[in-house]
Amino acid sequence: MTVPYLEALQEFEPVIGLETHVELGTNSKMFCGCAAEFGAEPNTRTCPVCLGLPGALPVVNEKAIESTVRIGLALHCSIATWCRFARKNYFYPDMPKNFQTSQYDEPLCVDGYLDVEVGGETVRVEIERVHLEEDTGKTLHVGGATGRISGATHSLVDYNRAGIPLVEIVTRPVTGTGERAAAVAKAYVAELRDLLRGLDVSDVRMEQGSMRCDVNTSLGRPGEPWGTRTETKNVNSLRSVERAVRSEVERQAVVLRSGGRIVQETRHFSEATGTTSPGRSKEEATDYRYFPEPDLVPVAPDPAWVAALKAALPEPPSVRRKQLVTQLGLSENDSQAMVNAGVLDLVLATVEAGAPAAEARNWWLGHLAQAANSAGTSPDELAITPAAVARVVELVASGSLTAGLARQVVDGVLAGEGAPDDVVAARGLAVVSDEGALGSAVDEAIAAQPGIADKVRGGKLPAVGALVGAVMKATRGQADAAVVRKLLLERLGVSE
Amino acid sequence: MSQITREEVAHLARLSRLALDDAELDGLAAQLDVILGAVAAIREVTDAADVRPTTHAVPLENVTRPDVVRPSLPRDAVLAGAPQAEDGRFRVPQILADEA
Numbered sequence: 001m002t003v004p005y006l007e008a009l010q011e012f013e014p015v016i017g018l019e020t021h022v023e024l025g026t027n028s029k030m031f032c033g034c035a036a037e038f039g040a041e042p043n044t045r046t047c048p049v050c051l052g053l054p055g056a057l058p059v060v061n062e063k064a065i066e067s068t069v070r071i072g073l074a075l076h077c078s079i080a081t082w083c084r085f086a087r088k089n090y091f092y093p094d095m096p097k098n099f100q101t102s103q104y105d106e107p108l109c110v111d112g113y114l115d116v117e118v119g120g121e122t123v124r125v126e127i128e129r130v131h132l133e134e135d136t137g138k139t140l141h142v143g144g145a146t147g148r149i150s151g152a153t154h155s156l157v158d159y160n161r162a163g164i165p166l167v168e169i170v171t172r173p174v175t176g177t178g179e180r181a182a183a184v185a186k187a188y189v190a191e192l193r194d195l196l197r198g199l200d201v202s203d204v205r206m207e208q209g210s211m212r213c214d215v216n217t218s219l220g221r222p223g224e225p226w227g228t229r230t231e232t233k234n235v236n237s238l239r240s241v242e243r244a245v246r247s248e249v250e251r252q253a254v255v256l257r258s259g260g261r262i263v264q265e266t267r268h269f270s271e272a273t274g275t276t277s278p279g280r281s282k283e284e285a286t287d288y289r290y291f292p293e294p295d296l297v298p299v300a301p302d303p304a305w306v307a308a309l310k311a312a313l314p315e316p317p318s319v320r321r322k323q324l325v326t327q328l329g330l331s332e333n334d335s336q337a338m339v340n341a342g343v344l345d346l347v348l349a350t351v352e353a354g355a356p357a358a359e360a361r362n363w364w365l366g367h368l369a370q371a372a373n374s375a376g377t378s379p380d381e382l383a384i385t386p387a388a389v390a391r392v393v394e395l396v397a398s399g400s401l402t403a404g405l406a407r408q409v410v411d412g413v414l415a416g417e418g419a420p421d422d423v424v425a426a427r428g429l430a431v432v433s434d435e436g437a438l439g440s441a442v443d444e445a446i447a448a449q450p451g452i453a454d455k456v457r458g459g460k461l462p463a464v465g466a467l468v469g470a471v472m473k474a475t476r477g478q479a480d481a482a483v484v485r486k487l488l489l490e491r492l493g494v495s496e
Numbered sequence: 497m498s499q500i501t502r503e504e505v506a507h508l509a510r511l512s513r514l515a516l517d518d519a520e521l522d523g524l525a526a527q528l529d530v531i532l533g534a535v536a537a538i539r540e541v542t543d544a545a546d547v548r549p550t551t552h553a554v555p556l557e558n559v560t561r562p563d564v565v566r567p568s569l570p571r572d573a574v575l576a577g578a579p580q581a582e583d584g585r586f587r588v589p590q591i592l593a594d595e596a
Contacts, residue, residue, distance in 0.1 A: 033566025
């Protein structure tokens with residue numbers, strides 16, 4: 001038995017919650033001077049502190065505190081005037097110290113919110129807390145199927161990531177969203193990502209793991225207490241956030257309808273199938289035995305400094321978006337269509353890179369939206385930048401490319417063939433407008449279709465379209481259609 | 497009244513990966529009970545006087561460092577201390593036992 005998403009949400013009320021981890025874009029790690037960078041050779045960014053060697057003492061990175069406070073302020077949180085780090089104790093080789101330095105009952109920021117737009121309406125997502133901790137190392141499981149931990153014979157650990165500052169942003173349970181639950185979850189993560197990008201505190205690359213989401217979902221019957229929730233981990237794209245909620249809603253509805261009970265558990269999301277599967281059940285309830293980190297002194301942000309950071313915050317993305325949409329003369333419908341397609345920021349970035357608004361809009365809502373759809377990804381994950389799109393628009397405007405050629409160039413960029421100009425050069429896609437070079441193709445088209453040529457000579461001008469098409473085909477789309485039409489009419493002795 | 501049970505001590509031992517036999521559990525439970533009793537006596541006084549728990553002997557706040565990269569250790573030196581290494585990484589034993 002299956003229960004489709006919408007049907008499930010006519011019978012049950014969903015409650016969702018999101019925990020988002022964001023790696024800060026600091027130069028150095030949270031408690032030591034090792035470089036905090038992505039992609040270095042394994043274990044080349046470690047030192048006695050982040051390896052947890054005896055006697056090593058951590059010292060807090062001031063930039064990480066500043067970034068976390070700015071995130072809290074942008075999310076309308078209260079900032080703690082005094083708080084401490086805590087040790088979260090557990091045995092797992094991703095932390096060599098056998099604990100993770102985190103925050104427990106004294107987070108840096110509490111009680112905020114983020115407004116997100118879904119289907120033209122504003123939904124307020126309340127933020128419970130924003131706290132600062134350190135990221136863990138990366139484990140590679142060897143000997144099992146497809147790198148899974150179960151069945152592995154041993155594991156290999158790289159501690160480059162261990163100790164990179166990590167901010168955790170936790171929402172309160174979001175209720176009353178009904179069938180928009182999945183869309184709200186996605187819109188929240190998208191808005192949070194844009195906000196963080198605007199603050200310039202992280203590169204927020206979900207595909208590289210610098211932003212990661214855990215999605216909590218539960219279903220309950222109207223008027224009854226909330227249902228038991230599950231926590232879906234490993235959700236690493238905006239599209240997956242939405243799919244994870246949908247999949248859990250559908251799965252839980254089946255269980256509840258058949259009179260079963262939802263087990264509180266951690267579930268894993270599979271990008272391949274779009275469904276969740278149970279994680280390892282824990283024999284013992286999680287018991288991290290948090291206690292204040294004795295090697296660090298309390299953090300007490302000076303209220304005057306916090307006020308200065310608040311005054312210097314950039315405009316939130318929602319405000320900036322509205323301003324740009326107005327400036328560009330885009331209609332409310334247009335802007336809503338772009339929001340729904342997840343391309344508004346991409347269009348605005350393309351405009352900032354020099355393209356006219358209408359062209360930018362057409363590319364992202366048209367060819368690129370289709371390309372993303374058929375690749376099963378979202379537009380912002382396509383392998384093309386707004387700047388590259390702007391360059392293609394420029395090449396069309398200057399007459400170097402026709403609309404058809406421009407699509408070929410974009411497809412080349414998407415296929416990883418390089419920047420637009422590289423694709424033009426490599427594929428030989430420049431427009432042929434040299435009349436001499438086109439002359440023979442024009443003559444051949446007339447000779448091949450004498451009946452149509454006669455119609456045109458007889459004054460039926462629209463019939464020339466078929467001949468233009470034949471020339472375009474013969475030149476594989478590289479001819480300038482206006483020039484071809486002019487040549488054809490000249491040869492046929494017809495003037496417009 | 498007892499401050500900590502033998503079962504709680506056994507639970508903590510498991511979480512801490514300490515293998516304690518029955519005699520050690522009995523002994524530690526009794527000793528921890530005395531220690532916690534002493535802490536409870538202090539707490540009566542501090543609660544009454546509204547004293548904030550002390551986690552540091554020195555009254556310091558906001559000890560930070562600038563966000564500046566310092567050299568890391570050479571990888572050979574880092575891995576030299578590991579019981580086993582492979583492909584530039586620490587090699588660790590099987591994490592999950594077979595669940596068959």
